[in-house]
Amino acid sequence: MTGLSATPDPAGEWQQLGQQPVVVLVGVTGVGKSTALSALTGLRLLPDRRDVTDAVMILPLAGQPVHDREERFALTARYRELHPGGMAQALGSLYADPTHWSGPLVFDGLRGAPEVGYAAQHFPEWRFVSLHAPDAVRVRRLLGRGDTFDQVGHVDQVRGAESSDLRSTLGDLKGVGDVFSPAELDDLAALVDAGSSASEILAKTRIVVSERRNYDPQAARRVLADLPQRRHLELDTVRLSPGEVASSIRRWLP
Structure with a gap:
């Protein structure tokens, strides 16, 4: 620096x-x-x-x-x-x-x-x-900004969201209930209908939840x-x- x-x-x-x-x-x-x-x-x-x-x-x-x-x-x-x-x-x-x-x-x-x-x-x-x-707004903004720093590990779990029930996977995230209500998780899962991939929705939600834990x-x-x-x-x-x-x-x- x-x-x-x-x-x-x-x-x-x-x-x-x-x-x-x-x-x-x-x-x-x-x-x-x-x-x-x-x-x-x-x-x-x-x-x-x-x-x-x-x-x-x-x-x-x-x-x-x-x-x-x-x-x-x-x-x-x-x-x-x-x-x-x-x-x-x-x-x-x-x-x-x-x-x-x-x-x-x-x-x-x-x-x-x-x-x-x-x-x-x-x-x-x-x-x-x-x-x-609001945290749900933050997830939506992260989905749109394409920052290469916004990445998480556990790639297999993230990719697995493409072929599994996204709503259930979101609900299983550690600490997610302390950040998002069931209705908010429903809305986030529904973002696939607006063109976002399930893996990206899961990844960005995990970032917000992880950040809120700290x-x-x-x-x-x-x-x-x-x-x-x-x-x-x-x-x-x-x-x-x-x-x-x-x-x-x-x-x-x-």
Whole structure:
């Protein structure tokens, strides 16, 4: 990561990100962070969560790159056992070269109450844009975006959905009942009639369920609700159009 280091420079000129103004996007996969980023013109975009995770959490623990979502969740959970601030603690501890990273910065993004709470408490210069959308909407958005990072293991199970009862397979996913109601699972299974493949529906649903096991979006929103308005902007990306999301962020920025 150019201009960033986990250790201070010998000259003492690099400053930790936790001491600098940073606008942080908060939200899980599929809530609309890409739209929000497009509105944050004039701010320097820090390396994203995946890059910081790879450099600070995954490689030190696994010794090699890991692409499977569930394996990554397991490794980041191990990191959080040692560092309760998780990604917030990892990012805030990085030293930044002022010749490369100057002015307001933006980071995509923090997830869950422990990360958000740590950042809000320890880094008073940070401000937060909280984005949210229902889990079923997130599955639909994942089906449409074609991100190569949205992949899971257990390929045989995923492919098997093509020839088995998709609704039953969805209902058998670990923890699915904590995220989706039976009616929502019916609607997701019915997406095959709209042109989505059964294997993709199952894969994207598993991503959302796995993510919810590790991060509670509602808890993060409750933590941020206690912050003053100048530090927190909450946006519903279903109620607001992409243009309205962008306009809201621009009005909120100083």
